[in-house]
Amino acid sequence: MMRTATRTSEVATTDAGRRRRRRGRFLLLRLLQGVLTLLVVSILIFVATQLLPGDVARVILGDAATPERLAALRVQLGLDLPVHQQYLNWLGGVLRGDPGQSLVTGRPVLDMVGVRLVNSLTLAGVAMLVMLPLALLAGVSAARRRGKLLDRLFLGTSMIANATPEFVIGSVLVVLLGTTVWPILPPVALLPTGQSPLMHLPSIALPVLTLVIAGGAYLARLVRVSFIDVMSSEYIQMAKLKGLSERRIVYRHALPNALGAVIPAASLVAAITIGGIVVVEYLFAYPGIGSLLLESIRSRDLPVIQAVVLIIAASYFILNFLADTLAGGRDRRA
Amino acid sequence: MTGSEVEVSGLEVAVEATGALIVDDVSLRLASGHVMGVVGESGSGKSTLALAMLGYAKQGARISAGHVVVDGVDLLSLSERELRAVRGRKVAYVPQDPATALNPALSIRTQLTEGLGRRREVSLPALRELLRAVGLPDDDGFLKRRPRELSGGQQQRIAIAMAIAADPRLVVFDEPTTGLDVSTQARVLELVRRLCRERSMAAVYVSHDLAVVADVADTVIVMYAGQVVEAGPTRDVITRPNHPYTRALLAAVPSVGERHRLIPIRGRAPAVGDATPGCSYAPRCGFAIDACRTADPPLAATSGGRLVRCIRHEELAAKPSVTDRVPDLRAAAAGDGDFLRVSGLSAYYAGRQVLSDVSFGLARGECLAVVGESGSGKTTMSRCLIGLHGEQEGDYRFDGAAMPARAERRSASTRRQLQYVFQNPYGSLNPRRSIEQNLTAPTRDLLGMDAEASRRRAREVLDRVEIPAALLARYPGELSGGQLQRVAIARALACEPKLLLCDEVTSALDVSVQASVVELLRSLLDDGLSMIFVTHNLAVVRSIADRVIVLNGGRIVESGGTEEVLSAPTHPYTQALMTDTLDVPKSTSI
Structure with a gap:
């Protein structure tokens, strides 16, 4: 038996080494894939903005501008160059770390995006911080009362929340808690310039709540299913037969294993939350990258559009990558 | 006491x-x-x-x-x-499958000590003592391991240690x-x-x-x-069974020591809730009389200090045991092993070698058993033979002609002549197709039969494996494991194969069902079919195979006639395998 033990551990070490190498190659490939994805996204945005009706020069100068002044401004902004030239110029800038200036305000894109990005990340971060424990609690509570009233109630409401688009959830919340029914929270999330949203928690309460309901309902359902799965496993039966307390079975034996399945899903939900933020920010007039995106689309401010979309795409990619890696790690453990 | x-x-x-x-x-x-x-x-x-x-x-x-x-x-x-x-x-419990019954997320140490109540910090010396008692290493590194880092035997020892921890x-x-x-x-x-x-x-x-x-x-x-x-x-009880069911069970068990015909138990065990009046075994019992079908027999004490639930147990105790073993008289196939010849077969998984230079021959009409423990490479070998394993080198000659390694390179007729039966019949039949559809698909594809002909063929092969044609319209989920394995064999037979590859086909079955499948395969051998029978069960090998090759660590360590290899093994590995294999003590008829 001792001999078997050593042999197994040797095999385990070489296997671990091989796994690490394979993992390294996998990570590198995924990184390349991510960069390629972002490149393709940036080309798509470029093409799409060319197809948009309207003209930046006219937006800036107004309807009264003469054709000569419009043409001069276009030359000044580099809009007279062929499309591929414009794209290469922009790409070169990005690679040097300079995504250019806003066509409309003339301010560097980095300055404009910076503050807004912090605001958006704060909003998404606070939403995730509230959502994760709530979803866990709701999912586990429902699973432990499987088939009972509370569970059925949970399944019904979470399904409704799941199926409702964010702007509807947000609008309902505004009516319920912001204006008509029980106005206790500000219906818009305006921030004094330059101040952190964390200093104004009440004003971001409704946008956070909207995001929490939209993502949390989905996540809690996943937690519930995963927990039920784990609770019907043989090692839980074994734990019961060992005479362990209910609490120990739930928290030490079941939860860590249930979380294994939920964590990758949680990072996907985080990615969806980033996407949902565009709508929610617009709805509550919150000064984040989402509302910035809408403003810059309206004024055809290409460098700003590019920057914001790339940020959203990159965060999508990173969170998806995280989800895959976590799920992969779990597979190897099983 | x-x-x-x-x-x-x-x-x-x-x-x-x-x-x-x-x-x-x-x-x-x-x-x-x-x-x-x-x-x-x-x-x-x-x-x-x-x-x-x-x-x-x-x-x-x-x-x-x-x-x-x-x-x-x-x-x-x-x-x-x-x-x-x-x-x-x-009271403590040791589960069937420690791989699923030990918590994957907790260390060995936690799982060993947590059952001991409030005094969670059990003294380390006591814990080491416990590990030594079940024959496991007792160092700190071992205590920190997770269940997946242990072999199956070690996991089972941990489960036993867990059970006896609190005496x-x-x-x-x-x-x-x-x-x-x-x-x-x-x-x-x-x-x-x-x-x-x-x-x-x-x-x-x-x-x-x-x-x-x-x-x-x-x-x-x-x-x-x-x-x-x-x-x-x-x-x-085992040498002089009194109850007809115990007798039948023993008659169905193959022996490592001698080849004999296995006697399956007819019919199916009742499902929960299928209460019939009278003895629950009566419908399958060879000794049942009318009285058995009317009243529940009591569990009665016999003169030999035994309890038997059978109204005829006194008569039966005096009857010679039905398990008098009928020797199997099928003559071993003769030939020089050139029906299938495998030379220098090596196979790899992700670069790791799992088969090394395996060579053997199979004579027409012969049953060759491939024996080995888990990890010996026996399943890889059968996957190589059927052409499902990519990473392999070596040469095949089948029925006088060279045969390519990959199934997709083999001709339709070669693929038809070589058929495979899997270990798990639940997974190898399409659950969304009826038995008939499962059986007609291969004949239409490989023999080019029209719908009418392939349906006729399905009926024939089902009849051959003794499954009533009424089950043709059923779906795999509605059949028992033994019936499904017969259907899987029927599907292979439908293509008129010359060589059948059986991969642990009886491992998932109860002994009474195993007996019927083994006897079915034996009758197919009598029909002239050749067979490669992959298994870890030496008793099944003894009851069906003409020749044996023993695999260990991906190499053939011993080969020869079943009789010589199992009665007088020469390689230490085969000898150890024979020593560790348990046999049911032979019944003594009174």
């Missing part, structure tokens, strides 16, 4: 929804230091009984009556809270060696015997394997349809 006793009386476990009994009025007594075997086929209620002895029933089932008294305490009268205090301390009075073993190789099984059985003796614990050992129970248990109960049908000292 004195000391704490286990006493179970009138134990019943019922399906919650219907009230149908899974375990029906079971009573037993067990002295400390003794091992009681519980034998039965799947569905006999033996595992439900095992769990009920810890006061536990699976979801959907309920312990509806009875007492389980351990060390003076009736477990079934305790509250949930009191029961928790007793589990692990007075319980009764340990319930639920098929603890079913998934293990014979050598590991032999060591685990030795461990069980020693621990019971040294710690004077009582043990209940549940198994479908009569040879294992004969080896480990002092007394045995045989279960059928939730009831005890025979109970007594193990040696007596």
Whole structure:
């Protein structure tokens, strides 16, 4: 038996080494894939903005501008160059770390995006911080009362929340808690310039709540299913037969294993939350990258559009990558 | 013999929804230091009984009556809270599959100590002592490991250590060696015997394997349809079975020592809730008389100190045992092994070599057994032969012509002539197609038959494997494991193969069903089919194979005629394999 033990551990070490190498190659490939994805996204945005009706020069100068002044401004902004030239110029800038200036305000894109990005990340971060424990609690509570009233109630409401688009959830919340029914929270999330949203928690309460309901309902359902799965496993039966307390079975034996399945899903939900933020920010007039995106689309401010979309795409990619890696790690453990 | 006793009386476990009994009025007594075997086929209620002895029933089932008294305490009268205090301390459980019963997220140390109640910090020396008692390393590194970092045998030892940690009075073993190789099984059985003796614990050992129970248990109960049908000292029950079911079970078990015909039990075991008036075994019993079908037979004590649930047991005890073994007279196929010739076969998984330079030949009409433990490369070899494994090198000649390695390069006629039967019949038939559709697909593809002809062929092959044509319209989910395996064989036969590759085809089946499948394969050999039979079960090899090759670590370590290899093995590995393989003691007719 001792001999078997050593042999197994040797095999385990070489296997671990091989796994690490394979993992390294996998990570590198995924990184390349991510960069390629972002490149393709940036080309798509470029093409799409060319197809948009309207003209930046006219937006800036107004309807009264003469054709000569419009043409001069276009030359000044580099809009007279062929499309591929414009794209290469922009790409070169990005690679040097300079995504250019806003066509409309003339301010560097980095300055404009910076503050807004912090605001958006704060909003998404606070939403995730509230959502994760709530979803866990709701999912586990429902699973432990499987088939009972509370569970059925949970399944019904979470399904409704799941199926409702964010702007509807947000609008309902505004009516319920912001204006008509029980106005206790500000219906818009305006921030004094330059101040952190964390200093104004009440004003971001409704946008956070909207995001929490939209993502949390989905996540809690996943937690519930995963927990039920784990609770019907043989090692839980074994734990019961060992005479362990209910609490120990739930928290030490079941939860860590249930979380294994939920964590990758949680990072996907985080990615969806980033996407949902565009709508929610617009709805509550919150000064984040989402509302910035809408403003810059309206004024055809290409460098700003590019920057914001790339940020959203990159965060999508990173969170998806995280989800895959976590799920992969779990597979190897099983 | 004195000391704490286990006493179970009138134990019943019922399906919650219907009230149908899974375990029906079971009573037993067990002295400390003794091992009681519980034998039965799947569905006999033996595992439900095992769990009920810890006061536990699976979801959907309920312990509806009875007492389980351990060390003076009736477990079934305790509250949930009191029961928790007793589990692990007075009664403990060793599961069938430690790989799924140990928590993957917790260290060995945590899982060993957490059952010991408030004093969670069990002294480290005591813990090391415990690990040594079950023959495991006792260093800190080992204690930190997770279950997946251990081999199957080590995991089972951990499960046993977990069970005996608090010195319980009764340990319930639920098929603890079913998934293990014979050598590991032999060591685990030795461990069980020693621990019971040294710690004077009582043990209940549940198994479908009569040879294992004969080896480990002092007394045995045989279960059928939730009831005890025979109970007594193990040696007596196995060598001189009184109940017709026990007799039939023993007649179905192949022997490592000699080749004989296996006698399957006709019909199917009743499902839970299929209550028929009279004896539940009567519909399948060769000795049943009218009286058997009208009244439930009582569990009666015999003069030999045994309990038997059969109204004819006194007559039967005097009858010669039906298990008088009929030797199998099929002449071994002659030939020079050039029907299939494999030369220098090596195979790899992700660069790791799992088969090294395997060469052998198969004569027309011969049955060649490929034997080995898990990890020996035997399944890889059969996957190579059928052309499903990519990473391989070596040459094949089949029926006089060179055969490419990959299935997709082989001609349709070669693919038709070489057919494969998988271990798990549940997974190898398409669940969304009827039996008929499962059977007609290969003939239409490989023989180009039209719909009418292929349906006719399906009927023929189903008839060949003795499955009624009425089942053609059924779906795989509606058939039993034994029926499905026959259908899987029928599907292979539908293509008129010349060589059948059987990969552990009886491993998932009960002994009575295994007997019928082995006999079916034997009759196919009589028809002139050639066969490669991959298995870890040497008794099945003895009962069917003409020649044997023994694989160890991806190499052939021994090959030759079945008789020579199994009776006088020359390689140490084969010798060890034979020593560790348990055989049911031969029955003695009176």
